[in-house]
Amino acid sequence: MAALVETTTAVLLGPTDFFRRMPVTGGIGAPFGYAVVVGYAGLLAQAIYQALFRIGFGSVIAGLGRRGEVGQLLSLLQGGVGFMVQVILGPIIVTMGLFLGAGLYHVVLLLLGGARRDFEATFRVVAYGHAASALLVLPFCGSLVAIVWWAVVLVIGFAEAHGIGRGKSLAAVLLPIVFACCCCGALAGLVGLGLGGIASLARLVR
Amino acid sequence: MSEAELSRTTRVTAPSGRLPLGVIFAGSGAVGVALVGLLHLDHLTVSVCFLKFATGCPCPTCGATRAMGRLFVGDLRGAFAMNPLATGVAFLVAAWGVADLALWPWGRALSVGFSPALGRVVRFTGLALILANWAYLIAAGR
Numbered sequence: 001m002a003a004l005v006e007t008t009t010a011v012l013l014g015p016t017d018f019f020r021r022m023p024v025t026g027g028i029g030a031p032f033g034y035a036v037v038v039g040y041a042g043l044l045a046q047a048i049y050q051a052l053f054r055i056g057f058g059s060v061i062a063g064l065g066r067r068g069e070v071g072q073l074l075s076l077l078q079g080g081v082g083f084m085v086q087v088i089l090g091p092i093i094v095t096m097g098l099f100l101g102a103g104l105y106h107v108v109l110l111l112l113g114g115a116r117r118d119f120e121a122t123f124r125v126v127a128y129g130h131a132a133s134a135l136l137v138l139p140f141c142g143s144l145v146a147i148v149w150w151a152v153v154l155v156i157g158f159a160e161a162h163g164i165g166r167g168k169s170l171a172a173v174l175l176p177i178v179f180a181c182c183c184c185g186a187l188a189g190l191v192g193l194g195l196g197g198i199a200s201l202a203r204l205v206r
Numbered sequence: 207m208s209e210a211e212l213s214r215t216t217r218v219t220a221p222s223g224r225l226p227l228g229v230i231f232a233g234s235g236a237v238g239v240a241l242v243g244l245l246h247l248d249h250l251t252v253s254v255c256f257l258k259f260a261t262g263c264p265c266p267t268c269g270a271t272r273a274m275g276r277l278f279v280g281d282l283r284g285a286f287a288m289n290p291l292a293t294g295v296a297f298l299v300a301a302w303g304v305a306d307l308a309l310w311p312w313g314r315a316l317s318v319g320f321s322p323a324l325g326r327v328v329r330f331t332g333l334a335l336i337l338a339n340w341a342y343l344i345a346a347g348r
Contacts, residue, residue: 028225095236103231111332119227178257
């Protein structure tokens with residue numbers, strides 16, 4: 001537990017120093033375990049906040065649901081079934097996101113000529129980048145702060161782990177967000193907000 | 207490029223103790239395809255693409271979820287029509303997964319390396335394919 005807190009603090013408060021000292025070989029076991037534990041904790045915190053929000057503003061959300069598709073989408077994604085699925089399948093969701101995310105970033109780094117080291121280096125940066133998930137425990141602004149700091153940590157991490165400039169690293173982080181990942185919204189929603197809500201939505205739109 | 211030149215510039219190996227990334231990516235992709243098909247995520251009436259929502263122009267991965275839905279029902283032609291590059295990548299990853307599975311009993315995994323010169327060619331070809339695919343998606347109105 002102490003090591004977990006120490007690693008999280010080091011990544012969040014001193015990412016340059018952390019990634020400069022991080023070995024880029026030696027197996028993915030430790031970073032994988034770290035990412036699943038911290039990522040799942042963040043997912044749980046987010047699910048609990050969503051549930052509390054739903055309890056507090058359920059009638060407002062239900063009202064939105066009657067107004068249009070977007071309202072219906074929000075209503076269903078934040079439903080009770082979605083919460084349970086996030087809690088139960090959280091570790092699987094985090095694991096899939098971790099490997100697919102690392103794979104995507106490594107491909108983008110390869111295309112930009114920035115992958116100077118193996119996939120393991122990219123995987124380690126993405127895994128330790130999950131430290132930003134700890135910020136999800138912050139109420140209200142947690143998600144926004146976590147997303148921004150996650151991007152910052154990845155930019156610094158890729159630059160240090162692959163020995164490339166910050167500009168190229170920034171491009172590798174932003175390109176998938178701007179041009180590609182935005183379109184995998186259905187799957188991203190699935191990962192981030194829970195299968196149950198999507199399943200309900202799928203039944204609705206059929 | 208002759209076969210001899212290709213063998214000098216491309217190195218296909220199966221080192222032991224290497225992570226079977228092909229199995230991991232193909233497995234994750236298979237789960238994704240199954241979820242899209244079973245939950246009918248390719249039939250959402252709401253556009254989830256930020257770029258398309260903001261500009262009306264599809265992004266390079268628009269149609270990928272629908273391509274996965276077509277793959278789930280075995281409609282290869284429909285999948286290629288929806289997003290040719292995403293479908294091609296899906297087949298490539300599937301082949302990589304099969305190769306890694308075949309090597310698994312020996313504790314080995316597939317590894318492909320390119321010489322720096324061929325690496326540059328592969329990189330530019332990849333970028334060209336992404337742009338060509340994007341142009342197709344815009345023309346097809348995805």
